[in-house]
Amino acid sequence: MATSATTSATAADQLVNGVKFVGDIAVLPGIGQIIEGSVGKGVLYGVLGFAANAVVGPWGWIATGLDSYSVSSSGKHLWELLGSSGSADSAAPAKS
Numbered sequence: 001m002a003t004s005a006t007t008s009a010t011a012a013d014q015l016v017n018g019v020k021f022v023g024d025i026a027v028l029p030g031i032g033q034i035i036e037g038s039v040g041k042g043v044l045y046g047v048l049g050f051a052a053n054a055v056v057g058p059w060g061w062i063a064t065g066l067d068s069y070s071v072s073s074s075g076k077h078l079w080e081l082l083g084s085s086g087s088a089d090s091a092a093p094a095k096s
Contacts, residue, residue: 020072024065032072041071 009017016035023031030045045068052060067078074081 017073021069024069024072025062029061029065029068032069036072038072042068 020032028046029049030042033042049061049064052064070078
């Protein structure tokens, strides 16, 4: 049986991530930041969530909540995670 070099998340970590996800989407964007201890960032995401909801509607609220969750769980913004799926080898020109 092969061993994995990555560590798996514990049940407690998964529960906290679930609470952060539901809080960021359903309650207020920034809850995940507040749970992590970044109160200033959490409040800023909350204000941005209300502004995005006023301008774009519910999709703005959801997008702000998803970005807040992404930053609180991985340390990267949502657009950074979406752009990181390609490998560095595919961007390099082929050698002849």
